[in-house]
Amino acid sequence: MTRTESAAVRPARRIRLPFVVRIEPRLEVPRWLSPVISIGAIVVALLLGALVLALVGGDPVRAYAHIAGAAFGSLGVFSDTLVKATPLIMTGLACSIAFQMKLWNIGAEGQFYMGALGASIVVLAGMVRADTPRAITIAVMLVAGILFGAGWGLVPGWLKARLRVNEIITTLMLNYIAVALVNYFIFGVWSEGGFQMTRTFQRAAWLPRLSDLAEQFPVFRGLTTHFGLVFAVVAAIIVWYILYRSLWGYEIRLIGDNPRAAEYAGIKITRNTVLVMMLSGGIAGLAGMSEIAGVVHRLQASISPGFGFTGIIIAWLAKLNPLIVIPVSILFGGLILAGREIQPAGVPRLIQGIILFMLIASEVLLRYRVRLARRA
């Protein structure tokens, strides 16, 4: 154990082989290296996932072929993949912006549920009348979703900023509370005929789908991709602009890199903690709103197969870059879509865990280089 243990740590440790394995710190990191290592890590993770599947008696080749076919095989399923990617882009963005400040918002799941609840209240509590035009209905739902999500982010943000309460635990606990709250509403208040769901929203509260345009463009017939994707992409561009082109984004990144330097520079960490948590929660809330207005058209139990948690992995895989979040989300959207049919049910979660592990483990290769040299 001692040997392997110190190998990565002690430079140029010699092992009895005809050549020498040197592990030395990198002085500079080439630009191409980071994406190559990330992709390599995913490939290794998928291979490991296959190994685990084979060990528990599954058929990994068929499972992966099934995932690929069921996610990207035709225009129709690709459209479904995009539907799954839509909330993932937004939760991935929510995590990215918080993680840039080293704020560990693990609560995107709860903020997602609260956003869905906020949008539902608008419709079900009659805040907009049933004959209100679609654009206005959706705009009100949008605002409500963002506000509810932001409110759910405000609580841990304020606790962190004012009382230094660990935000990882508070955001997580708020996840459980949000799910219980939504359950109270769908079981107790808005239950439709004893089922665990509310009534279907009026048509004016549905986000337009591609298939709505099938009259003009027959290609779009049956495609489920909805307008939420536009919200997601616009949100990605806005977050990218905030992070990399605005003073505020510079402050956020500086706090994440070196909070002490940021403090000396006069940046208000307290205020930024609250604001970033609210922005992060708001984006996750938007995801919840888009999901119920675009896909299920009602509030029901288990609207999220862990979108908030997958957002964490997506953010990390995209190196917290909002624009890279989009393609990564599409990939994971495919995994979730195909994963629904795979038994046993834990497989997608297992593969996600392995991917995240490989990803962070591979980052050591960015800091150290491994070289083989002939023994002198």
Add this chain to the structure above:
Amino acid sequence: MATGTVLLFATIGEIFAERAGVLNLGLEGMMLIGAMSAFSVTVATGNGWLGLIVAMVAASALSLLHGVVTIHFQADQVVSGLALTFLGTGLSLVIGEGLNKAGAISLLPTLSLPVLSAIPILGPILFTKQSVMVYVGYLLVPIAWFYINRTRPGLHLRAVGENPTAADAMGLNVYRLRYSYVMVGGALAGLAGGTISLAISPGWFSELTTGGMGWIAVGLVIFAQWNPWRAAFGGYAFGALRRTILDIQGPQTLLGLRNPFFFNPYFGFFLQMLPYAFTIAVLIIGSREALRKRLGAPAALGLPYVRGERGH
């Protein structure tokens, strides 16, 4: 007492890991692996003790992964802990597929202590017809406290977590010690999981088996200020809270009034929130106190140690 015992095991395990400077957020995943493997081994062999041992070994093997990634590869401990949670949850669901139909098994025995159970008030609560694991919990608290605060290895443990550079200069193997305590933490989390599936709510269902208790334990560590006695207090308080939540929904009248939780079962969802809301409250209390007394986490918590580099 039983739920409190589960939290106690997990919390004390995490205290060991964090005292050595390694934050392991993967408790939930390790507990699930523990619960699943304890149950499946017990179903297969009929021996609950063997199940517990396998649970501890499996969970500590999983924690070893966290150790390699964070100690060795200096990866971010927060992200690695999350990865461990995903991995543990997924793995236990995959391997545990179909176990929920396995049926009843012989559980760990319950027993009453002859003399102690005769103590008025305390006796019936603490020492009568409790699962064996509850008594193990009683013993673990003073042992853990004594080990950390009054023994030489305990001193080394704290040194590694407070100032690894100095500990290294003292001749301690920082890496080996951190690995060991991460695995101790994993083993105790496995024990916690095994206690759930073999003693508290017997069986294996899904990720609902732990229901976020791993995360509550992570919160309790902060409340406990890395002290086993306070961990015991927090753990048992939570156990009592859960019991109360179950009891409160039963009777038709409560304090002479109509029981709202009996007549409107949907209010139960608000009761379900209580443990989680209570965790947040406990954290607020804990951090206020810590700010006032200037108490804090182990100084090197969350920081990787790189030999030969200047300390932080």
